[in-house]
Amino acid sequence: MTVKPYKSSEGSKKTQVAGMFNNIAPKYDFLNHFLSLGIDKIWRKRAINLLKDIPNPLILDVATGTGDLAIEANKRLNCKVVGVDISTEMLKVADEKLVKRELTEVISVQEGDSENLPFENDTFDAVIVAFGVRNFENLNKGLTDMGRVLKPGGKMVVLEFSKPAYFPFKQLYLFYFLYILPWLGGLISKDKAAYTYLPESVLNFPDGKTFDSELVKAGLSPIKRYKQTMGIATIYFSEKPKQ
Numbered sequence: 694m695t696v697k698p699y700k701s702s703e704g705s706k707k708t709q710v711a712g713m714f715n716n717i718a719p720k721y722d723f724l725n726h727f728l729s730l731g732i733d734k735i736w737r738k739r740a741i742n743l744l745k746d747i748p749n750p751l752i753l754d755v756a757t758g759t760g761d762l763a764i765e766a767n768k769r770l771n772c773k774v775v776g777v778d779i780s781t782e783m784l785k786v787a788d789e790k791l792v793k794r795e796l797t798e799v800i801s802v803q804e805g806d807s808e809n810l811p812f813e814n815d816t817f818d819a820v821i822v823a824f825g826v827r828n829f830e831n832l833n834k835g836l837t838d839m840g841r842v843l844k845p846g847g848k849m850v851v852l853e854f855s856k857p858a859y860f861p862f863k864q865l866y867l868f869y870f871l872y873i874l875p876w877l878g879g880l881i882s883k884d885k886a887a888y889t890y891l892p893e894s895v896l897n898f899p900d901g902k903t904f905d906s907e908l909v910k911a912g913l914s915p916i917k918r919y920k921q922t923m924g925i926a927t928i929y930f931s932e933k934p935k936q
């Protein structure tokens with residue numbers, strides 16, 4: 694089932710997603726850290742640490758948004774990172790951050806669609822994506838194109854929300870996620886639909902083993918899954934086969 698942000702509006706999921714992130718871009722970073730109580734920063738660090746054995750990697754951060762994962766990758770791996778996103782306003786925030794932190798020599802961001810990436814085959818040592826895949830219009834097309842630009846043997850790290858499975862954490866979390874978060878997010882961002890779309894898109898998105906089979910369908914080989922914070926999020930670590 695395709696979940697779109699603005700149900701009563703026309704437009705493809707991609708157009709609506711880009712519009713939604715354009716709307717919330719100025720408040721995105723604040724809300725991200727506030728609504729997750731800062732836990733998202735720990736998840737990003739763990740995701741990047743999976744790549745620490747690759748010498749001097751060139752990394753592509755897909756759906757880079759305001760650039761936090763790209764910045765984390767550069768900080769931990771001391772490497773060059775290219776970020777792409779379909780939301781011009783999110784990229785504007787990323788650009789400002791990179792200038793302020795004097796990172797423009799090592800991190801660049803540009804407009805780009807995960808389903809038609811503007812790069813040659815076999816370019817990157819690793820492709821990373823945080824909280825992006827759930828928003829793709831066509832998941833298989835996105836994952837397949839991310840695999841295309843990876844070098845054979847290159848690694849893919851996907852960090853995405855998942856669904857906690859066990860009582861009572863599951864019930865407590867769902868209450869927060871379905872009722873408190875949309876209310877708070879809507880109040881602060883002034884875009885209630887964006888923070889209603891968040892839980893709806895998570896609850897309708899494949900996670901765990903099912904997401905691993907999406908990676909396989911896209912030609913990737915899953916290596917390991919790492920559940921984060923009782924399953925609120927999962928890090929999927931995979932590889933492009935060597936031949």
Ligand SMILES: C[S@@+](CC[C@H](N)C(=O)[O-])C[C@H]1O[C@@H](n2cnc3c(N)ncnc32)[C@H](O)[C@@H]1O
Pocket residue numbers: 707710711714725755756757758759760761762777778779780783805806807808822823824825828829830835
């Ligand atoms: C929840 S934000 C995540 C941003 C960032 N990765 C982070 O960790 O904070 C999702 C981002 O995915 C981007 N996005 C959605 N579909 C995309 C696509 N097909 N290609 C590139 N970016 C996309 C959105 O514009 C948005 O900036």
